Amino acid sequence: MKKTTSLKLSKQLAKYGALTVAIAGVADASGQISYTNIDPDFSGGVGGEYFLDLDNNGTNDFRIFHNNASSASSAAILISPLTASNDVLGTSGGTYAYPFVLNSGDVISSGGSAWNNNGFSGGFQSLNYGSSCSIGNWCGVTDGFIGLRFNIGGSTHYGWARLDVPTDNSTAWTIKDMAYNQTANQSILAGQQTLSVETTIFNDVKIVALNKSIGLYNLTDTANYKLFSMTGKQVLEGTVTDNTYVIEANTVASGVYIIELIDVNSKATIRKKVVL
Structure with a gap:
């Protein structure tokens, strides 16, 4: 145990460790994955379109569509971010950008190499262009x-959509499901539908105030830990390297706070209310 407080207090905390919920007034404030199964799958041929409303708030975030070009050589399946703050993960280009194909388990986060929004004002982003996918x-x-990045109430959220796209884009293409992380600025894995990784990592963690x-x-x-007031102001932060750790919060006013723990490897996150 890292020695950050008195031995007497450490013993008190250990004594009441099994009473975490009662002492700390803990309520689970962890984020969630919002998952939408498109059932039946949407199948779009030439001229077809589908609007992604990831957070189901009635405002579409992205449009995936076939451009219905008269020439097969210029036919394309495209994605367009529908607001200036929405982006697609992919390679950058002058007039167009080309979305990456992610595999299940790939991380979608701020660390993505290229987030693009060409679809808002300077053209659309091509998934598949030309009759033979040139x-x-x-x-x-x-x-x-x-990989998708979009805005909810001024905050950035990360999500994904799953597709089948043929080489010959004159045939049917399919959209199957989508999801996003409800916690602002937190990553999501491609295909992730629940926060099971957080359950595994933080399932046995006890928090006592x-x-x-x-x-x-x-x-x-x-x-890494951060302590926030109920107004969202960060008041403490640090890193925990030991199995047992005590955070001194003598400088903060009495009241209710949110303690956030982020696993440095998986980026799994848990938040709990504490009363100080």
């Missing part, structure tokens, strides 16, 4: 994932 990464792809100190127990890996 341009684009989506040539004969089954169960590929496209007592006398302006917060005890963390049963940590299995290095984690």
